[in-house]
Amino acid sequence: MDAIKIIAENKIVEAQAEGAFDNLEGMGKPLHLEEIHPAGEDQFLANHILKSNRFLPVWLEDRKKLQEEISSFCEIIKNEPCAAIIYKTAIEQLNRRISGYNLRVPVDSLRLRPVAIPERTEH
Numbered sequence: 001m002d003a004i005k006i007i008a009e010n011k012i013v014e015a016q017a018e019g020a021f022d023n024l025e026g027m028g029k030p031l032h033l034e035e036i037h038p039a040g041e042d043q044f045l046a047n048h049i050l051k052s053n054r055f056l057p058v059w060l061e062d063r064k065k066l067q068e069e070i071s072s073f074c075e076i077i078k079n080e081p082c083a084a085i086i087y088k089t090a091i092e093q094l095n096r097r098i099s100g101y102n103l104r105v106p107v108d109s110l111r112l113r114p115v116a117i118p119e120r121t122e123h
Contacts (some may be wrong), residue, residue, distance in 0.1 A: 059104045
């Protein structure tokens with residue numbers, strides 16, 4: 001062990017004995033250790049700073065909004081397939097926004113699938 005590590009360990013032991021670590025915020029709660037973001041260390045640091053200050057990256061805010069809209073349209077299509085024809089233009093606009101989001105998202109695994117518009121079936 002080098003001298004700096006020994007000095008640091010001694011300082012930590014002294015601080016513990018003096019009660020410097022008593023009553024810290026979050027004491028007794030589990031630590032939420034984050035892994036390095038797959039997009040890289042720089043991206044991780046930027047997102048960590050935003051998260052620490054209760055801000056979300058723009059693409060993540062967009063993701064939340066898009067997921068809500070996707071869920072709404074999927075529910076409409078599931079319950080009433082003919083309604084997809086009525087909402088075709090709105091779904092196409094949503095799919096364009098999804099494409100734009102997919103270009104900005106830092107990791108491919110976070111991309112969203114476009115909403116499929118069922119073909120009109122004649123009876």
